[in-house]
Amino acid sequence: MPYRLFPRRAGRDRGQVALEYLGFIPVLILVAMAGVQVGLIAYTAQQAGTAARAGARAASLDDSAQDGCVNAISDWLTVACSEAQGGDQVTVTATVDIPSIVPGWDFDPAQKTATMPLDH
Numbered sequence: 001m002p003y004r005l006f007p008r009r010a011g012r013d014r015g016q017v018a019l020e021y022l023g024f025i026p027v028l029i030l031v032a033m034a035g036v037q038v039g040l041i042a043y044t045a046q047q048a049g050t051a052a053r054a055g056a057r058a059a060s061l062d063d064s065a066q067d068g069c070v071n072a073i074s075d076w077l078t079v080a081c082s083e084a085q086g087g088d089q090v091t092v093t094a095t096v097d098i099p100s101i102v103p104g105w106d107f108d109p110a111q112k113t114a115t116m117p118l119d120h
Contacts, residue, residue, distance in 0.1 A: 033101055033115045037101055041098055047073040057116055092116075094112050
C-alpha cells in the first residue's frame, strides 16, 4: 500500500462548487439588473428628447404639445410636457419618469428641451 500524505476522504468535497456557485448567483443577478437599469435610463433619456422634439413640432403647428409628446414615445412610459412661446418660436420641455427595476433605486426623471420656430 503506497504511503499517502493526505488520506483520501471519499465524498467530502462533493458539491462544493455547486454551493459556491449558489452563493455567487445573487451577485450576478444584481450586476445584470444594474446593467439593464443603465440601459433603461439611457433609453428613457432618448425618449425624452424625442418627446420634446415632437411636442415642439406639434406646438409650432398650433396643435397640443402634450399630445405630440405622448404620441411620440413608448406607451409604457409616462411623459409630461410644458410649452413656452416667446416671439416667433416655441420651447417644449418633456419630463419622462425613469422606471426602476432594481428595488430601492429611485431616479430623477429625464428632462429634455426642444425649440422650434412657429409655423403660423
